[in-house]
Amino acid sequence: MKNADAHTLYNLDYLNEISEGDTEFINEVALLFISEIPNKLDSIIQHAQNERWGEATAEIHRITPNFFLFGLNDIIDKLNKMESKLRSGSRGRDIINELKDVKNEFGLIVIQLKRDYNIS
């Protein structure tokens, strides 16, 4: 990790463990992570805004393990809770706002990752 500081919002423990510190691999995963996830979060929000709750639930289910790669347990907890609520029938504005909060939180992580990995 480059330019690490006390306020780093992510951690590389899992990626370091599985790659034995292979920085080239970690850089590739970081690039993939910040290019793939924002679009997926946008897609989930769009599904929710258009009341396609089944699709939103399925995509939340599918996207969640990705956050494990960067130790983003707070986001994982939020998405797991959202998925549970959706599966038990919750709908509406609260879910959309929670999704937007996750997107904003992830935006800060993207800024850090771009800074740390010199990604423009």
Place this chain on the structure above:
Amino acid sequence: MTILVCEDDALTLKTVEHSLKKNGYNVITAPDGGRGSEILKERGGEVDFMVTDHHMPYFSGLELLHLVRVELRLDIPVIMLTRVNTDEIRKLADSLQVDEYVTKPFNPQELCKKICNVLERNGLFPEEDIEAEIFRPKDKDKEHEL
């Protein structure tokens, strides 16, 4: 030993591919079930093992399993990656003789251990695969020492 990995999540595909290559396997990747089915139909003879996600567009993991077992009759082990093993999916996959399940987020060591266990169960463990030997079950190691 060539492993076909079918997974539509690019990040999971990348990490599975990296883990398997690090353990000495040749890896063919398919970014969705449709591409996976094409590879199986066109190059099925090159594939020794398949690791597949279940929820994928065009072709699900269960449909790929059906293709392998029923249509193409390929005699290869299959591990299914799932976020949650629901009873319904598991029942269908078991009926199509899936060899093992790995739950996402996957642990690379667990995946490699399960691959080795499946290979051993099927009498397919490649003796020259020294890298993968570290994942052999301990009791088997003892047998070899004896």
